[in-house]
Amino acid sequence: MNCSKCIDMLSEYLDNELNEPERQEVEAHLMLCPECKTLLEEIQAVHANLQDAISFIPVPPGLDDKILASLDEERLNARRQVILTSLALILLGSPVLLIFSSVFSAFAHSLYILQSALWHTTSALVKVISPTTSLGIGIATILLIAIGTFSINLLLRDIHSKEVFS
Amino acid sequence: MSNGNFELIEKTRAGDQQAFTTLVTEYTPYVYRTAFALLQDQAEAEDVSQEVFLKVYHSIYKLSEVKAFGSWLKKIITNSCLDHLKKARAIPVPDEELELIPARRLDNWDQRLIIQETLKKLPVEYREALIMREWQGYEYSEIAKLLSIPVGTVKSRIHTARLLLRKILTDSVG
Numbered sequence: 603m604n605c606s607k608c609i610d611m612l613s614e615y616l617d618n619e620l621n622e623p624e625r626q627e628v629e630a631h632l633m634l635c636p637e638c639k640t641l642l643e644e645i646q647a648v649h650a651n652l653q654d655a656i657s658f659i660p661v662p663p664g665l666d667d668k669i670l671a672s673l674d675e676e677r678l679n680a681r682r683q684v685i686l687t688s689l690a691l692i693l694l695g696s697p698v699l700l701i702f703s704s705v706f707s708a709f710a711h712s713l714y715i716l717q718s719a720l721w722h723t724t725s726a727l728v729k730v731i732s733p734t735t736s737l738g739i740g741i742a743t744i745l746l747i748a749i750g751t752f753s754i755n756l757l758l759r760d761i762h763s764k765e766v767f768s
Numbered sequence: 769m770s771n772g773n774f775e776l777i778e779k780t781r782a783g784d785q786q787a788f789t790t791l792v793t794e795y796t797p798y799v800y801r802t803a804f805a806l807l808q809d810q811a812e813a814e815d816v817s818q819e820v821f822l823k824v825y826h827s828i829y830k831l832s833e834v835k836a837f838g839s840w841l842k843k844i845i846t847n848s849c850l851d852h853l854k855k856a857r858a859i860p861v862p863d864e865e866l867e868l869i870p871a872r873r874l875d876n877w878d879q880r881l882i883i884q885e886t887l888k889k890l891p892v893e894y895r896e897a898l899i900m901r902e903w904q905g906y907e908y909s910e911i912a913k914l915l916s917i918p919v920g921t922v923k924s925r926i927h928t929a930r931l932l933l934r935k936i937l938t939d940s941v942g
Contacts, residue, residue, distance in 0.1 A: 612927070613926050613927035613930055614908075614923060619923070641934075648902075648934045649902055651883055651933075652898075656899075656903050658880050659805065659884065661797045662810065662814060669792055669796060669818050670792055673821065
């Protein structure tokens, strides 16, 4: 083994990442080569110095308190979220309760009667009005819808809806 | 990192709030130092420390074996730091800048500062591999898996980073 190959393998040798024949080869070279042995010792010193340097990285004072405070806040937020979700579910589900209310059934019944009366009135009117008048009313309605749409377009022309809603 | 306070970990796992407070106080220095060594940024290291303990708080009950706490915590720290590093990949410092570290006789504090400064200037790819090996004690195959790179790349990054640090240290002492 030459020095270049040995140097390339020194890190793996230190980290026990070599297989047995490779390890023996490196050790045999180290026995004969003081330069490579010195380099190995210097790399070992890097390990020790690095451990030491990281161990002395100053920790910001009160960091543990800050972490605990953020956890408390997180717990509080989680609790608040549960309460808000429950409240929202109750509010969303509350209309279902109306089905069981007599007020709701009376209201629904009135709506049904009103809709039925309107339907009968319309049927009676259709029978009385002549076909020519019906056609006139139909055309007038279409014209009114067209004029209405045009007017709304005019009104909204200066409003930049995309900017408002984006 | 101390891995032996099993009673404390067991109590925390069981939901004891006081034990969790003690656990945070006890492990904050290790978590912060590891995060700082990898990220080289105080604010980011503080953020990661908070994230780590939040994950610990939410998941410690899933830990099946109390003895695995050390490696479990180590993995949470590493993954959180790697996520932060992915979000902000630092521009590698040219090798010439690494040579600018002053050459003079050093005491222990000088040496620590020089190493910390060199770590900061080391390209992030080399730094993460080196710290994961030297400080966190991961094997090459574990580092390769965590970083999603071939084992051969891990070997060369660790070796290059060590040679670079060794050069700076020997130059400084000499």
